[in-house]
Amino acid sequence: MxxxxxxxxxxxxxxxxxxxxxxxxxxxxxIAIKDNKVISSSSLLEDTLTHATLCTKIxxxxxxxxxxxxxxxxxxxxxxxxxxxSFLTALSWCLENKIDLINLSIGTTSLVDVSHxxxxxxxxxENGTVIVSASSNNNKMTFPASFDxxxxxxxxxxxxxxxxxxxxxxxxxxIEVNCxxxxxxxxxxxxxxxxxxxxxxxxxxxxxKICDFLFNGxxxxxxxxxxxxxxxxxxDNKSIKKNYKxxxxxxxxxxxxxxxxxxxxxxxxxLIQKFFLKFVERxxxxxCLSEHFKTDLSVGILNIAESDPYHPYEKLKFYxxxxxxxxxxxxxxxxxxxxxxxxKNIDVILYDPALYDLKHxxxxxxxxxxxxxxxxxxxxxxxxxLSSI
Numbered sequence: 001m002x003x004x005x006x007x008x009x010x011x012x013x014x015x016x017x018x019x020x021x022x023x024x025x026x027x028x029x030x031i032a033i034k035d036n037k038v039i040s041s042s043s044l045l046e047d048t049l050t051h052a053t054l055c056t057k058i059x060x061x062x063x064x065x066x067x068x069x070x071x072x073x074x075x076x077x078x079x080x081x082x083x084x085x086s087f088l089t090a091l092s093w094c095l096e097n098k099i100d101l102i103n104l105s106i107g108t109t110s111l112v113d114v115s116h117x118x119x120x121x122x123x124x125x126e127n128g129t130v131i132v133s134a135s136s137n138n139n140k141m142t143f144p145a146s147f148d149x150x151x152x153x154x155x156x157x158x159x160x161x162x163x164x165x166x167x168x169x170x171x172x173x174x175i176e177v178n179c180x181x182x183x184x185x186x187x188x189x190x191x192x193x194x195x196x197x198x199x200x201x202x203x204x205x206x207x208x209k210i211c212d213f214l215f216n217g218x219x220x221x222x223x224x225x226x227x228x229x230x231x232x233x234x235x236d237n238k239s240i241k242k243n244y245k246x247x248x249x250x251x252x253x254x255x256x257x258x259x260x261x262x263x264x265x266x267x268x269x270x271l272i273q274k275f276f277l278k279f280v281e282r283x284x285x286x287x288c289l290s291e292h293f294k295t296d297l298s299v300g301i302l303n304i305a306e307s308d309p310y311h312p313y314e315k316l317k318f319y320x321x322x323x324x325x326x327x328x329x330x331x332x333x334x335x336x337x338x339x340x341x342x343x344k345n346i347d348v349i350l351y352d353p354a355l356y357d358l359k360h361x362x363x364x365x366x367x368x369x370x371x372x373x374x375x376x377x378x379x380x381x382x383x384x385x386l387s388s389i
Contacts, residue, residue, distance in 0.1 A: 004098065255327045287328055
C-alpha cells in the first residue's frame with residue numbers, strides 16, 4: 001500500500017530530501033500557494049536546509065514503508081508565517097488530491113479563524129485524512145492542533161537522550177501528544193543548522209509513527225489514538241500538571257459571564273449562541289466553559305467537567321490565559337458555580353428566577369434574563385456593565 005503524505009510548510013530542499021529517502025519512497029509533487037492559487041514550484045533550494053526540509057528529515061529518519069511525499073509551500077521563507085486563506089487553500093488541495101496524512105508545523109491561535117478552519121478540517125477527516133498538527137510555541141490554544149479530530153503535538157526537552165512520547169488522553173490544553181525532541185546540529189554546505197526543542201520538530205516524529213500505523217492496517221482515528229496510547233511512555237499526572245502551574249496562580253484576566261441553567265433548558269443554550277453572535281459583531285471572540293454542553297471548539301464550547309485532575313477554577317484561570325478569548329461564558333447550575341467557581345468571582349450573572357432564587361443577592365451584576373423580552377436591550381446592558389469593569 002502506498003500512502004500520500006503532505007507537508008504544509010515552507011519551501012523544500014528537494015535535492016537533500018531525495019538523498020536521504022529510502023524504502024522506495026517517492027516525491028509526488030511540490031507546489032506553492034500564491035494569491036490563494038496553487039502553482040507548481042520548481043525551486044530546489046539546494047544551498048540551504050529550510051524549516052520544511054528539517055521537518056521532513058525528522059520524519060524520514062523515523063518512518064518505514066512506501067509512500068509519496070507532497071510538499072506545499074505556504075510559509076514566508078524568512079518569517080515562517082502565512083495567512084488563513086493560504087492555509088485553507090492548501091487544505092483544500094489535500095482534500096482534492098486524497099492525501100492520507102498531513103503534517104502541520106503551523107496553526108492559528110486566533111478564535112476568529114476557528115469556524116472556517118474547523119469546517120475544512122472536518123471535511124478532510126470525514127474523507128479519511130489523518131492530520132498531525134504542532135501546537136503554538138507561545139503556549140496558546142492552537143487550531144487545528146486543539147481540535148478533537150486532529151492529533152495535536154508539543155515538544156518536551158529531551159534529557160539524558162530521552163526518546164519517545166507521552167499520550168495524555170484528557171489534556172487541559174487539548175494537546176494529546178507530548179514528544180521528546182533532542183537538540184541536533186546538522187552541517188550542510190559549510191553551514192550549521194539546529195534542530196531544537198520546538199513543537200514544529202515534534203510533529204514530524206509523531207507523523208512518522210502514525211504513517212507506520214497506517215501502513216500496518218490502522219484505518220481510523222480511533223485506532224490510531226489507541227495505538228498511540230499503547231506506545232506511550234508512562235504518564236505522571238503530577239509532572240504533567242506541573243507544566244501548567246504558572247497558569248493556576250495567575251488571576252483571571254478577562255470578563256466572566258455566568259449563565260445559570262439546566263442541561264435540558266433550551267433557553268440558556270439559545271442565549272449563549274446569541275451572545276457569541278452579538279460579541280462577534282463588535283469584534284470580540286470568546287469561549288464557553290460548560291458543565292452541560294459537550295466540547296465543540298468549532299462553536300467555542302469546552303466542557304469544564306472534563307480533564308481531571310484539574311479543578312474547575314484552575315481551568316477557568318488556565319483558559320483565560322491560554323486562549324485569546326476576549327471574554328468567557330460559564331454555563332452551569334447554581335450549585336456547581338457556588339462550589340467550584342464562586343459567584344463573587346464572576347462579573348455578570350444571568351439566571352432564570354423560575355429555576356433559582358437569587359433575590360437575596362445585591363448589585364447590578366445579578367440579572368434575571370427572562371425579564372428582558374428584547375435581547376438587544378439585555379446585551380447592551382451587559383456590554384455596558386462589562387465595559388465599566
